Amino acid sequence: MARIPASERRAALVQAALRVVSQRGIAHATTRAIVAEAGMSLASFHYAFDSRDELIDELITTVVAREQEAVLPDDLQGHDIRDMLEAGLLRYFDHLRADPEHEQAMLELTQYALRSPDRHPLAVAQYARYTELGARSLAAAAELAGVVWTTPVEQVARVLIAFTDGLTLTWLVTRDDDVARAVAHAAADALSRMAEPR
Amino acid sequence: MARIPASERRAALVQAALRVVSQRGIAHATTRAIVAEAGMSLASFHYAFDSRDELIDELITTVVAREQEAVLPDDLQGHDIRDMLEAGLLRYFDHLRADPEHEQAMLELTQYALRSPDRHPLAVAQYARYTELGARSLAAAAELAGVVWTTPVEQVARVLIAFTDGLTLTWLVTRDDDVARAVAHAAADALSRMAEPR
DNA sequence: ACTGAAGTGGGACGATCGTCCCAGTCGCAT
DNA sequence: ATGCGACTGGGACGATCGTCCCACTTCAGT
Known part of the structure; x- marks a missing residue:
């Protein structure tokens, strides 16, 4: 995997999470499903985010802010x-x-x-x-x-x-x-x- | 636990499941949470229902039918x-x-x-x-x-x-x-x- | 009283979850 | 070039999930 700064990984993970939630529902938006969608390893997830909850919170915030x-x-x-x-x-x-x-x-x-x-x-x-x-x-x-x-x-x-x-x-x-x-x-x-x- | 026919257990479990879903959401409506709410053992669940999916299906059907x-x-x-x-x-x-x-x-x-x-x-x-x-x-x-x-x-x-x-x-x-x-x-x-x- | 079916309880199974650890690798500033 | 901090990968952890198994108890029909 290419080396990507954590801030960009956060954005990429949020996008991947949105795709997973859209396609399969939030119940299936597990950390493993999200990193698979983003093409990353599991460790990258917890390097960019402290927890899954933090990702979900940022997902909601992001997606609402861009609803224009x-x-x-x-x-x-x-x-x-x-x-x-x-x-x-x-x-x-x-x-x-x-x-x-x-x-x-x-x-x-x-x-x-x-x-x-x-x-x-x-x-x-x-x-x-x-x-x-x-x-x-x-x-x-x-x-x-x-x-x-x-x-x-x-x-x-x-x-x-x-x-x-x-x-x-x-x-x-x-x-x-x-x-x-x-x-x-x-x-x-x-x-x-x-x-x-x- | 008192001995209760399976048909009555099914009804009781559906009611318990509805209470759990109402109070904590469907994501928390696990088999263990439902039997705890119903005051039963885990085995009683799978004696009355083949699977959790079957219970959820019956819950939806029941709750819709009674929406009067x-x-x-x-x-x-x-x-x-x-x-x-x-x-x-x-x-x-x-x-x-x-x-x-x-x-x-x-x-x-x-x-x-x-x-x-x-x-x-x-x-x-x-x-x-x-x-x-x-x-x-x-x-x-x-x-x-x-x-x-x-x-x-x-x-x-x-x-x-x-x-x-x-x-x-x-x-x-x-x-x-x-x-x-x-x-x-x-x-x-x-x-x-x-x-x-x- | 005896038997078979119905119902019960506890413990265990493999799978999957979120999270963590750690050795290793890369890139940049010095 | 070298050291250090940023980043990566794989494997593992404990918890929890749905499901299953099996020994046991109760009840109805004879």
Whole structure:
């Protein structure tokens, strides 16, 4: 094995861990499975990380921090706020369909974090991040559509997150595209009612 | 240990397994943890079940089959369909708040089933059951409110399930009651638009 | 009372887990 | 070139996992 500084190994191991979690689930993301995916020896793992828990924590943090352009539509389209919201949700749905395993992994990581008091804050931070990204999109969309949110935009964002979560979970189980689109439509409908003309 | 027929042991073990999964997560639901919860010896486990997988499968099946009155409101109240839906969703939310661990367990079992090709049908069946219960409620509500669904009621039910899933997941992480209520309100709003006066 | 089936308990199995140790090797500063 | 710290590889550890075995006890039918 080539000689690689520990900091780079950490990054490589985190990426390998994400691939393992995506493909086989967090239960199978053992230290041996992760180093095999990364093409390293077992000792390299504990040279870069003190423990598996530390790796998982960093995995969650990393993956949440980089959750950006995926959900954030860069070009808002549609002639009114409702259309914009639906377009945004459908865009997210395309992202979900393109890489279902990734969203499933995110879901598993959340549940995993929820099960340990130490890690619970990570799950909360994950949702705070989602809310922040959602609020930013919602504010931009309202600006473009010439409307104002009648509820604080963070609150609207949290409802948006709940809707996308529901869409994700349901589609991951049923793989029913029509239902997912119906959810996007209904969600956009409901959210648009939280805004009024400026 | 008292002598108990294998069939009763199976039921007792399933109940014990549900308690363990609820309290500590499916990852900690080992054969030893389950028999300890049930107050049995390890041998009794493999006398009643061929394998742990068999127990988990039966746990999922059992717990889904009995998912009835929890979500199904027996007394629909509200003067129009929108109010009825919101009342129903809030009722579900009360149920969620009363026993968060149970819903978290259901979520984990779904994800667990999703990870194995053999068990995938169990997750699908779980959602089919949810849809069936949802459709029944929606049909009853429409009847009472004097409206008809403009979309097939099963389709509406699937959207309803997605919304409740989102509400559940978000609340389990954030424990924000206000957001959950806002989600219920918005979801009822959106769903009610899928109906029109008869 | 006798027998066979049903149920029980404890201990053990091989596999796999996270972690650790240590001898060895590389690269860089001196 | 040489020494030292950074890094590597293989093998091992104790713990825990699912499962199994077997001697034993209880109960129902005769």
